[in-house]
Amino acid sequence: xxxxxxxxxxxxxxxxxxxxxxxxxxxxxxxxxxxxxxxxxxxxxxxxxxxxxxxxxxxxxxxxxxxxxxxxxxxxxxxxxxxxxxxxxxxxxxxxxxxxxxxxxxxxxxxxxxxxxxxxxxxxxxxxxxxxxxxxxxxxxxxxxxxxxxxxxxxxxxxxxxxxxxxxxxxxxxxxxxxxxxxxxxxxxxxxxxxxxxxxxxxxxxxxxxxxxxxxxxxxxxxxxxxxxxxxxxxxxxxxxxxxxxxxxxxxxxxxxxxxxxxxxxxxxxxxxxxxxxxxxxxxxxxxxxxxxxxxxxxxxxxxxxxxxxxxxxxxxxxxxxxxxxxxxxxxxxxxxxxxxxxxxxxxxxxxxxxxxxxxxxxxxxxxxxxxxxxxxxxxxxxxxxxxxxxxxxxxxxxxxxxxxxxxxxxxxxxxxxxxxxxxxxxxxxxxxxxxxxxxxxxxxxxxxxxxxxxxxxxxxx
Amino acid sequence: xxxxxxxxxxxxxxxxxxxxxxxxxxxxxxxxxxxxxxxxxxxxxxxxxxxxxxxxxxxxxxxxxxxxxxxxxxxxxxxxxxxxxxxxxxxxxxxxxxxxxxxxxxxxxxxxxxxxxxxxxxxxxxxxxxxxxxxxxxxxxxxxxxxxxxxxxxxxxxxxxxxxxxxxxxxxxxxxxxxxxxxxxxxxxxxxxxxxxxxxxxxxxxxxxxxxxxxxxxxxxxxxxxxxxxxxxxxxxxxxxxxxxxxxxxxxxxxxxxxxxxxxxxxxxxxxxxxxxxxxxxxxxxxxxxxxxxxxxxxxxxxxxxxxxxxxxxxxxxxxxxxxxxxxxxxxxxxxxxxxxxxxxxxxxxxxxxxxxxxxxxxxxxxxxxxxxxxxxxxxxxxxxxxxxxxxxxxxxxxxxxxxxxxxxxxxxxxxxxxxxxxxxxxxxxxxxxxxxxxxxxxxxxxxxxxxxxxxxxxxxxxxxx
Numbered sequence: 001x002x003x004x005x006x007x008x009x010x011x012x013x014x015x016x017x018x019x020x021x022x023x024x025x026x027x028x029x030x031x032x033x034x035x036x037x038x039x040x041x042x043x044x045x046x047x048x049x050x051x052x053x054x055x056x057x058x059x060x061x062x063x064x065x066x067x068x069x070x071x072x073x074x075x076x077x078x079x080x081x082x083x084x085x086x087x088x089x090x091x092x093x094x095x096x097x098x099x100x101x102x103x104x105x106x107x108x109x110x111x112x113x114x115x116x117x118x119x120x121x122x123x124x125x126x127x128x129x130x131x132x133x134x135x136x137x138x139x140x141x142x143x144x145x146x147x148x149x150x151x152x153x154x155x156x157x158x159x160x161x162x163x164x165x166x167x168x169x170x171x172x173x174x175x176x177x178x179x180x181x182x183x184x185x186x187x188x189x190x191x192x193x194x195x196x197x198x199x200x201x202x203x204x205x206x207x208x209x210x211x212x213x214x215x216x217x218x219x220x221x222x223x224x225x226x227x228x229x230x231x232x233x234x235x236x237x238x239x240x241x242x243x244x245x246x247x248x249x250x251x252x253x254x255x256x257x258x259x260x261x262x263x264x265x266x267x268x269x270x271x272x273x274x275x276x277x278x279x280x281x282x283x284x285x286x287x288x289x290x291x292x293x294x295x296x297x298x299x300x301x302x303x304x305x306x307x308x309x310x311x312x313x314x315x316x317x318x319x320x321x322x323x324x325x326x327x328x329x330x331x332x333x334x335x336x337x338x339x340x341x342x343x344x345x346x347x348x349x350x351x352x353x354x355x356x357x358x359x360x361x362x363x364x365x366x367x368x369x370x371x372x373x374x375x376x377x378x379x380x381x382x383x384x385x386x387x388x389x390x391x392x393x394x395x396x397x398x399x400x401x402x403x404x405x406x407x408x409x410x411x412x413x414x415x416x417x418x419x420x421x422x423x424x425x426x427x428x429x430x431x432x433x434x435x436x437x438x439x440x441x442x443x444x445x446x447x448x449x450x451x452x453x454x455x456x457x458x459x460x461x462x
Numbered sequence: 463x464x465x466x467x468x469x470x471x472x473x474x475x476x477x478x479x480x481x482x483x484x485x486x487x488x489x490x491x492x493x494x495x496x497x498x499x500x501x502x503x504x505x506x507x508x509x510x511x512x513x514x515x516x517x518x519x520x521x522x523x524x525x526x527x528x529x530x531x532x533x534x535x536x537x538x539x540x541x542x543x544x545x546x547x548x549x550x551x552x553x554x555x556x557x558x559x560x561x562x563x564x565x566x567x568x569x570x571x572x573x574x575x576x577x578x579x580x581x582x583x584x585x586x587x588x589x590x591x592x593x594x595x596x597x598x599x600x601x602x603x604x605x606x607x608x609x610x611x612x613x614x615x616x617x618x619x620x621x622x623x624x625x626x627x628x629x630x631x632x633x634x635x636x637x638x639x640x641x642x643x644x645x646x647x648x649x650x651x652x653x654x655x656x657x658x659x660x661x662x663x664x665x666x667x668x669x670x671x672x673x674x675x676x677x678x679x680x681x682x683x684x685x686x687x688x689x690x691x692x693x694x695x696x697x698x699x700x701x702x703x704x705x706x707x708x709x710x711x712x713x714x715x716x717x718x719x720x721x722x723x724x725x726x727x728x729x730x731x732x733x734x735x736x737x738x739x740x741x742x743x744x745x746x747x748x749x750x751x752x753x754x755x756x757x758x759x760x761x762x763x764x765x766x767x768x769x770x771x772x773x774x775x776x777x778x779x780x781x782x783x784x785x786x787x788x789x790x791x792x793x794x795x796x797x798x799x800x801x802x803x804x805x806x807x808x809x810x811x812x813x814x815x816x817x818x819x820x821x822x823x824x825x826x827x828x829x830x831x832x833x834x835x836x837x838x839x840x841x842x843x844x845x846x847x848x849x850x851x852x853x854x855x856x857x858x859x860x861x862x863x864x865x866x867x868x869x870x871x872x873x874x875x876x877x878x879x880x881x882x883x884x885x886x887x888x889x890x891x892x893x894x895x896x897x898x899x900x901x902x903x904x905x906x907x908x909x910x911x912x913x914x915x916x917x918x919x920x921x922x923x924x925x926x927x928x
Contacts, residue, residue: 024522047520048851049495085485089779094488096770097837099844118844123489131485145782152785156805160737162632220495232483267628298574299565309561312618315625344625375570382572382591385521389852 025385027394027411030223031402034231036239037211041398041408042226043218045391051219052116053125054395055133058214058403059207060109061185061325063246070187071195073106074150075203079113080104081142084135088142091128098124108185108325109332110403116392119220123229129215130233133208138200147192154186162266166444167324167340174259174440175274175336180246185325209240214402219391250276250334254438260349262447268315271349272442273356274338275434277321280331281405281417285321287429288337289328290376290421291363292320296339298379302359307341313355317341329400336440337433349443357439363430368423377419384415494843499850499873502860503694509710510681513701514860516688518853522592524689525853527861528602532584532677535651535717535794541669543657547619548670548678549577549584554615556608561615564601571597575605581652582795583865584677589854592690596700603704606678611667623662630656634740634805634906637731637927641904642742645729646799648722681710684864688853719796721746724900728920732909733927739811739907743818744801747895750793750866756879757887758800758895762791763838764888765825765896766802770841772821777804783814795866800895808911815905815919819898826897829885843877 030042061072082088095102100117115125158164169184176182215234217226254276278284295303296319307314318324319339322331343352387393394411401410483489503515534545553575554561568575571594577586586606590598630636640655647653685705691697724745748754766773766789777787787804802822806814849855863872905916909924916922 045520048847049497050847050851085487089775090488092769093837096768096841099494099840099842099847101768101845101848116848118494118847120492120495123491127485127489148782149785155737155807156785162629265632267632268625298569300562300569305562305565309618312621315622375566378572378591379569382523382589385523385572385591386589389521389523391851 025388027388027398029398029408029411031408034210034235036235036237037209038234038237039214039402040227040230041214041216041402042221042223043216043394043398044221044223045218045394046220049119049220050116050391051119051122051125051217051221052114052391052395053122053129054112054114054216054218054392054399055129056214056216056399056403057111057208058109058212059243060107060111061183062108062180062248063207063243064180064183064187066179066183067191067194068187068199069183069191070150070185071191071199071203072111073186074146074192074195075200076104076106076111076113077146077150078138078142078200079132079136081146082137083132084137086128086131088137091132094124094128100125106185107330108181108335110330110400112396112399114392114395122217122221122226126229126233130237133210133213133234134237136204136208138197138204140197143195143197143200147195150187150192151189154189158186160265162263163270163340163342163444166261166263166442167272170259170261171272171274171324171442174257174272174442175276175338176334177251178248178334180248181250181334205240206243210234210237211239212243214399216395216399216402216408218395218398248334254440256437256439258441258443260443260445263444264447266444266446268342269345269349269446270340270342270444271352272338272340272444273353274323274336274440275438277331277335277337278429278433279333283425284429284432285328285331286418286421287425288433289321289418290380290426291360291430291434292328292337293376293380294363294368294372294426295319295359297376297383300375302362303356306359307352307355311355313344313347313352315342315344329397330404332404349441349445353439353441357436360430360434364427364434368426370423373423373426380418381415494840497847497850499856502870504870505698507680507702507706509706509708510679510683511705511708512684512864513698514684514686514864515691515694515697516686516856516860517691518688518856519690521853522690523853524590524592524595524598524687524691525857526588526598526602526688527585527686527857528588528606528683529583529585529686529861529865530678530683531582531716531865532673532682533580533582534654535581535796536673536677537651537654537657540661541664542654542661543623543665544669544673545579545584546657547616547623547662547665548611548673549579549586550619550623551611551615551670552577552586552605552609552674554619555610555612556604557610558608559604561612564605567597568601573598573601575601577605581655583861585861587857595687595689595691595697599700599704603708606683607708609671609674611670611674613667616665616667616670620662620665623657624659627656627659627662631927634733634736634738635803637733638740638742638803638904638906641729641731641906641925642744642799642801642902645727645902645904646721646724646744646746647797648720650719650721650797651717652719652721652794652797676714679711679713680705680708682713684861686857686860686864688857688860721797724902726898726900726902726920728903728916728922729905730909730913730916730922730924731904731906731927732913732924733906734908734910736808736906736908736911738805738807739814739905739912740803740805741811741815741818742801742803742904743815743822743898743901744799744904745895745901747791747793747798747800749796749798750868754891754894755793757883758891759791760835760838760842760880760883761825761830761888761892761896762789762800763842764830764834765789765821767838768841770837772824773802773804773818776821777814777817781813781817783810783817787818793866808907811905811907811912812915812918815903815916819901822896822898822901825892826889829889832885835883835885835888839881839883842880846876846880
C-alpha cells in the first residue's frame with residue numbers, strides 16, 4: 001500500500017504500480033457508464049506520450065442472418081467511409097497525418113476499431129469515433145465501393161492464399177452445427193452483392209448504439225480531462241433497444257467427423273483438429289488453457305519437442321482455445337479448442353492426428369511432472385506480462401473483459417486463476433474434452449493447380 | 463474563438479454535463495508531446511564487446527540482443543544461406559546443453575532465445591522475466607560461444623528450410639522481391655535474399671562452425687540489454703562473467719560492394735495461373751548515413767507510406783485497382799533500394815502500372831505542398847513514438863542503429879531531422895531516386911495473360927518462376 005501512494009505522488013514517472021499479483025503489475029482501471037449506456041474504461045500510464053482509443057461493439061459475424069454472410073465485415077469497412085462531419089478520407093488522414101495508426105477488425109462475436117496516437121491527439125480520436133457512431137454516411141456509392149474492396153480483400157487474403165479458404169469457409173461447418181457459427185465469416189460474393197443500403201442502416205441502428213459498445217482509453221491521459229471530452233463527444237448519442245445475442249446453442253451430442261478438402265494453392269498438407277470446448281471462465285476453461293500451453297507454448301512444449309523435433313512429422317502448428325477466429329481472451333461459448341498443423345508429406349493426416357491424440361493421452365493418463373508444470377506456468381506468466389507492454393494490447397484486453405464478462409478488472413486477476421490450475425484438473429479436463437469421440441478433423445490436401453479451391457466463397461462471382 | 467472559450471467556461475461550471483461542441487471540424491489540440499529516451503549507457507569490455515544498457519522498469523521483464531556484423535552478405539558466393547543456417551542452429555545444442563535442455567531452461571525463465579540473420583547482421587534475441595536476467599545471460603553466452611551444430615539439428619534445419627523455400631517461392635510477392643534484389647544489386651552480396659535449395663543441401667556442421675569461428679567474436683558484437691535491470695555494477699559483473707573470457711580475433715576484410723549502374727529494365731516473372739499481377743518498380747537508393755537519407759525517407763512516406771500516402775489514396779482508393787499500394791525504402795549498411803509496390807487483377811495491369819510510374823515521376827517533377835509535407839512529418843514523428851512503447855521495439859531500434867553504423871544520437875535526433883526536411887530537398891532526391899528513367903520494373907504474373915500488355919512499356923525480359 002505504501003509503495004502505491006509513493007508512486008502516485010511521483011508525478012514525473014507515474015509508472016504502473018508494481019504489486020504482489022502474479023503478473024507483478026497492476027493495471028489501474030477507472031470504469032463508469034454514460035447515461036446512454038456507453039461503458040467507459042480508462043487506464044492511465046504516462047510513461048510514453050502515446051494513447052490508444054479503442055472502441056468495441058458487441059456484435060460480430062455470428063450475429064449475421066441467413067443470406068447475409070460476410071455482412072459484419074462489410075459493415076466494418078463502411079465505418080471508414082465517412083460520417084456527417086468527417087467525410088470520406090478524413091478518418092485515415094486525421095489519424096495518420098497526426099502520426100497515429102488505426103484499424104478495425106471483425107471477429108465472431110465482436111467488432112473493434114482503434115486509433116493509437118501521440119497523446120495530444122486524444123480529442124481527435126474521440127471526435128472521429130463519436131462522429132461515426134452518431135452519423136455514419138450510409139449511401140449507395142460507399143456501399144458499392146466497399147463491396148468491391150471486401151471482394152478484393154477476399155481474393156487477396158483468402159482465395160489466393162493456401163489453407164485460408166478451407167479454414168474460413170469449410171472448417172466452421174465441420175466444427176459447428178448451428179448456422180450462426182457454421183457459416184463463412186468472410187462471406188460469399190453472392191451474399192455481399194445482395195446487401196442493400198437498407199440492410200446497412202438497420203445493422204447500424206441496431207448494433208452500433210452506445211449501449212452496445214464500450215470505449216477504452218489507455219495510455220498517456222489525464223482522467224478528468226478525458227472524462228470531459230468523452231461526455232462532450234458521446235453523451236448525446238441516443239441509445240437504442242438492447243439487441244439480442246443470437247441463439248448459438250449446439251446440439252448436445254457432438255458427432256466426430258473427418259472432412260477432406262483439396263486446396264490448389266497448398267504445396268504442403270495440413271490438418272485441422274478441434275474439440276468442442278468448455279464454458280468461458282469455468283474451471284475446465286482454465287485447465288484447458290494450461291493443456292494448450294503444455295502442448296504448444298514455447299520451444300520446450302510437447303508438440304514441438306515430440307512432433308516437430310522428435311518424430312519430425314509436423315512442420316508448423318498453431319493452437320488455442322477459440323482457434324482460428326477467436327482467442328482464449330475473446331472465447332465465447334460455443335468455441336472449440338482447435339489446432340492447425342502443417343505437416344511433412346511423408347506422413348498421412350491420420351498419422352498426425354494419431355500422434356496428437358497420443359500426446360493428449362499422455363496428459364490424460366500420466367500426472368504432470370511438477371517441474372514441467374512450473375516451467376509452463378512461468379511461460380504463461382511471461383506471455384501475459386509481455387502482452388501488456390503496449391497500450392493497444394492493454395486496451396484490447398480491458399475491452400474484452402468489459403463486454404464479455406462485465407468486469408475489466410479481470411485483467412489483473414485472470415492470470416492468478418490460470419496459475420491456480422492443478423495437475424489433477426489438467427488430467428480431468430483433458431479426459432473430459434479431448435477425446436477422439438468429440439473430435440472434428442479437416443484434412444487440407446494439396447491439389448493440382450488447375451482445380452479451383454473449394455468453398456462457397458467464389459460461387460457468386462463466376 | 464469566442465465560442466470555443468465560452469465552451470470551456472461552461473464546462474468548468476457544469477462539470478461533466480454534455481456540451482455543444484463544434485463537430486464540423488477536427489478539434490484543436492496541443493503540439494506533439496516531447497519525449498526523451500530513457501538514458502542509454504554504453505561501454506566496452508576489454509575484449510571489444512560493445513555493451514548498451516537501458517533501464518525501463520515499467521514491467522518485470524528484460525529484453526536482450528547480441529548482434530554481430532555477420533549477415534547474409536558474408537555468405538561465401540557458393541554458399542548462400544550459411545549465415546542464416548548458423549544463426550538458426552546456434553540454439554540447438556552446445557558443449558554442455560542439448561537442444562531440449564536449452565528450450566527447457568529458456569522456458570523456465572519465462573524467456574525466449576533465438577538466432578536469425580538478415581542481410582548485414584546476425585543476432586541472438588532473448589528475453590526473460592527480470593528475476594532471471596543472470597540465467598538469460600548464461601544461455602545467450604553459451605549459444606554464442608559454444609554451439610556444437612549437431613548433425614541431426616543441421617539436417618532438420620535443411621529439411622525445414624527447403625520446405626520453407628518452396629512455400630516462399632509459391633508467393634508472388636516473394637518472387638518479386640527476389641528478382642528485384644537480383645536485378646538492382648547485380649553481383650553484389652545483397653543480390654540474394656534467400657538461398658537456393660542446392661546450396662541448402664550442401665550445408666554441414668563444420669561449415670556452420672567455421673562461419674561462427676570467423677564472425678561470432680566479441681570485437682564484432684554488440685550486446686544490448688533493456689528492462690528492469692539490477693544496479694549498474696551488478697549487471698556489468700554478470701555480463702563480464704559470461705562474456706569476459708571470450709577471445710577476440712582478427713576479422714577478415716568485408717566483402718566488396720560493387721553495385722551495377724541503374725538502368726531501365728522490365729522483367730516479367732512468369733507464374734502461370736496467377737489471377738493477379740504483382741508490380742514492383744524500384745532502383746538503388748542511398749544508405750542511412752547519407753545526407754540524402756532523411757529527404758528520401760520523407761519522400762518515400764509521401765509516395766507510399768501508409769493510408770494517407772499518394773499511392774494508397776490514388777491507386778487503391780480513387781482508382782480501386784488494388785487492395786495494397788505502397789512504397790518501401792529498405793536500407794542496408796552499404797546500399798539501399800526504394801520500391802513502389804502493388805498487386806492488381808490481370809485486366810487492369812496497364813492502367814495500374816501507368817499509375818505507379820506516374821506517381822513516381824510526379825514526385826520527381828513537382829515540389830510537394832507544405833501541408834502534405836507537414837502531415838507526413840507528423841506521421842513519421844508519431845510512428846517513431848509508437849515504436850518505443852515496448853522493450854522489443856526499443857531493442858530493435860538500438861540494434862539496427864548499431865548494426866547499420868549510425869551515429870549514437872540517431873534516435874535522439876530522428877524527429878528533429880525529419881522535421882527539418884524542406885520541399886526542395888525532397889524534389890532533389892526524388893529526381894535522383896524516384897524518376898522512372900532508370901527504374902527496374904518487375905512484374906510477377908501469368909505471361910500468357912499480361913505479357914503483351916507489358917511490351918507497351920518497353921522491352922520485356924521473361925523469366926520463369928522457380
